[in-house]
Amino acid sequence: MKLLEALAEMAGATLHRLRLYEDMKRSLANLQALQAIDRAITSSLDIRLTLDVLLEQAISRLSADAARVMLLNPYTYRLEFAAGQGFRSQSHQHSRFLLGEGLAGRAALEHKILDSNEALLEGEDVLRTSQFAEEGFVCYRVAPLAAKGQVLGVLELFFRAHHEPDQEWVNFFATLAGQAAIAIDNARLFEHLQNSNFELSMAYDSTIEGWSRALDLRDSETEGHTQRVTELTVKLAQAMGISDQDIVHIRRGALLHDIGKMGVPDSILLKPGKLTDEEWAIMRQHPTFAYELLRPIKFLNHALEIPYCHHEKWDGTGYPRGLEGEQIPLSARIFAVADVWDALTSDRPYRKAWSDKEALEYIRQQTGHHFDPQVVALFLRTFVNNAGDQSTTHHQR
Ligand code: C2E
Ligand code: SIN
Ligand code: SIN
Ligand code: FE
Ligand code: FE
Numbered sequence: 001m002k003l004l005e006a007l008a009e010m011a012g013a014t015l016h017r018l019r020l021y022e023d024m025k026r027s028l029a030n031l032q033a034l035q036a037i038d039r040a041i042t043s044s045l046d047i048r049l050t051l052d053v054l055l056e057q058a059i060s061r062l063s064a065d066a067a068r069v070m071l072l073n074p075y076t077y078r079l080e081f082a083a084g085q086g087f088r089s090q091s092h093q094h095s096r097f098l099l100g101e102g103l104a105g106r107a108a109l110e111h112k113i114l115d116s117n118e119a120l121l122e123g124e125d126v127l128r129t130s131q132f133a134e135e136g137f138v139c140y141r142v143a144p145l146a147a148k149g150q151v152l153g154v155l156e157l158f159f160r161a162h163h164e165p166d167q168e169w170v171n172f173f174a175t176l177a178g179q180a181a182i183a184i185d186n187a188r189l190f191e192h193l194q195n196s197n198f199e200l201s202m203a204y205d206s207t208i209e210g211w212s213r214a215l216d217l218r219d220s221e222t223e224g225h226t227q228r229v230t231e232l233t234v235k236l237a238q239a240m241g242i243s244d245q246d247i248v249h250i251r252r253g254a255l256l257h258d259i260g261k262m263g264v265p266d267s268i269l270l271k272p273g274k275l276t277d278e279e280w281a282i283m284r285q286h287p288t289f290a291y292e293l294l295r296p297i298k299f300l301n302h303a304l305e306i307p308y309c310h311h312e313k314w315d316g317t318g319y320p321r322g323l324e325g326e327q328i329p330l331s332a333r334i335f336a337v338a339d340v341w342d343a344l345t346s347d348r349p350y351r352k353a354w355s356d357k358e359a360l361e362y363i364r365q366q367t368g369h370h371f372d373p374q375v376v377a378l379f380l381r382t383f384v385n386n387a388g389d390q391s392t393t394h395h396q397r
Contacts, residue, residue: 030172033057037179047187051083054155054180059086062173064157066135068092069145069180070104071153079104079153086158091131102126104154107142111151113174116140127158139163143177147185155180204299205252212255219261219269225342230254232338233306233331236375239382240334246302250331253306257335260290260307272349287311288320305329310336313370325372333372337363337379340370 037054051069058067066086070079079097097105103126107114116126116139127137139159145152155177165173212226219225233254237247261269264286268279275283290307294300309323309332316324344359354362360380367376 033061050183055085065160066158068156113143145181147181249302252303260286263289305331306335
């Protein structure tokens, strides 16, 4: 008797341990499934890819034959198809439910897991609709996808054989749905952020273009100057190997280079002749005005170099700070050549345009005095040897 009891106990313990082991194996696999989804969430903010991983895991870990995610359209209150796997035909993609309509609509509205048996009791047969005619489903379960108390959609599972879930299955279904909701929420947040950043940056850039056109209009004789100088500066910067990321700022800086002239009265700016010493003192402040004007705009901090430093000279005789050589930001050294080239070959209130030949001669002669020799060399190589190049044509009107 005692021996048998002992054996039975041992067998029971073994059985018990075996079941524990099986349970553990199952939870481990479930955990791995969650991790796979987690990875998909963090490595891809593309909602489609994440949903595909989710559906794959749902089908394999929850022994379903097909799975589908329907997302709530917040404007129409409809659940609309987002992703599906395991279906024989495409017609499942055309389902739409109003919130509260059908099992899926009710799961979403009431925030609870529902199944087809429950619906059958109420005389509703989800699986006999035309959409599923060819599918052979006999069993269906749907979980709401909710994050931060908000319903985002539903995760639906379809079975072609009868399926009786245990508690662990139900728990895991709920966990998976929770995970999916987080993924969707993240992806949407990110998309929204990206879109609003993009829109913001577009809005800024069109504001800048607007300002720069207004500035050219005021300085009526220099119309088109800013656009041409900006194009030439960007070309030179590209030829210098400056990164696209930095060129964005250089472009904005070039468009705004003379924004400080807003602080210079018309009587000086539009004066037909030479400036007096007092007038010149005011005119020479325009880079400082630009600095003060743009400094508080965080978005333009990296674009300040050109407006602030475009009248510095390589030999240290420029203004406003008398910077010398490489103390002058490279962007401003590049810009200076483009600016003077375009200014000289255009009519000004205070003189007629110079010919290309005269302007070129001047730029060559100012190498190492006004201009960085490397920039001049590049300017000559890239743009001037190239007769007929757009950037070297006359601009007088
Ligand atoms: P801006 O007309 O856009 O000229 C930009 C820069 O191109 C000038 O900076 C200068 O480096 C060069 N530049 C333009 N025209 C000439 C020129 O006839 N000869 C030479 N050697 N270089 C020229 P700068 O000199 O610092 O002048 C800054 C701004 O001051 C000019 O911008 C213009 O708005 C104004 N300005 C300069 N001189 C006069 C002037 O004699 N009369 C008037 N009304 N404005 C002037
Ligand atoms: C700036 O980047 O703050 C303006 C350029 C300069 O400091 O020289
Ligand atoms: C710069 O800060 O970009 C140039 C150096 C200086 O401003 O002194
Ligand atoms: Fe200027
Ligand atoms: Fe200019």
